[in-house]
Amino acid sequence: MTRMHKENNLSKNQQIIFDLIDRSPEPLKAYTILYNVQKKGINAPPQVYRALDKLVEIGKIHKIESKNAFVACKNSDCEISKATAFSICESCEVVDEISDVKLSKYLSSFNHKKGMKFKRFNLEFFGLCKKCK
Amino acid sequence: MTRMHKENNLSKNQQIIFDLIDRSPEPLKAYTILYNVQKKGINAPPQVYRALDKLVEIGKIHKIESKNAFVACKNSDCEISKATAFSICESCEVVDEISDVKLSKYLSSFNHKKGMKFKRFNLEFFGLCKKCK
DNA sequence: TTACATAGTGTTATATTATAACAATTCTAA
């Protein structure tokens, strides 16, 4: 019956949750998402976490690890969330995804002395944003 | 009564918990720490989390955000945990603190286009370590 | 030395974040 929204590769729950995150001016936590989609028939944590996991996996959203919160990817050419960088204001908590080609290239080509080859990185900068400083 | 171990600025609980983390070859989670220090009279989560908070604050340990786990600082000249970088093996889960002066300088002087001034960053690289690849 | 502020401790309870497990449905590709 209810068709999946395969035109953009997202299932029903994935689309509902992505839309919510994408429209949010700030990172959303899993349970905040849950409360906001209960009217759409998503009732339980696993439904939310499953959609989040998938959205992270395909690079539509990113997890801000220091906040346990999720933002939509604003960086269409980030290689499927393999190289993420964020700025986080410690006062107003605003989060921005950083799209800096030089930074991204520098880190993507960084090689560990101990012989480890990196596939992915996540960088979080903290400070005060323009407004707050 | 029991003197605090002020010779090195750590209180009793802080010292017990730091020693455990420092001796561990891998990042430790808060409840793993709790189970391991109960014989020393630390009984409840808040005691562990308070010590962890303080140890992070003074730079003796770092939190690996993607794992909710803690490691001792191996990098005596990292400016009190203001600039941290780690390599994490996705297979064996080994974590190493990266001490790379060039990397550290590059990131510490990185300036956001949007006018934010950074005070601190945390970088986590993921991949396969020498053994696992 | 006292007394006061600050930091640390111990404790119970609870909040927050995340997953296990299982049955059913929907989608996709052959």
Added chain:
DNA sequence: TTAGAATTGTTATAATATAACACTATGTAA
């Protein structure tokens, strides 16, 4: 059209983290 894969719905529970409060220890400045 049918089998495998992905998704959904659901209940229960695990794992991570903090609130709140009473108390003790410590450092320091009068």
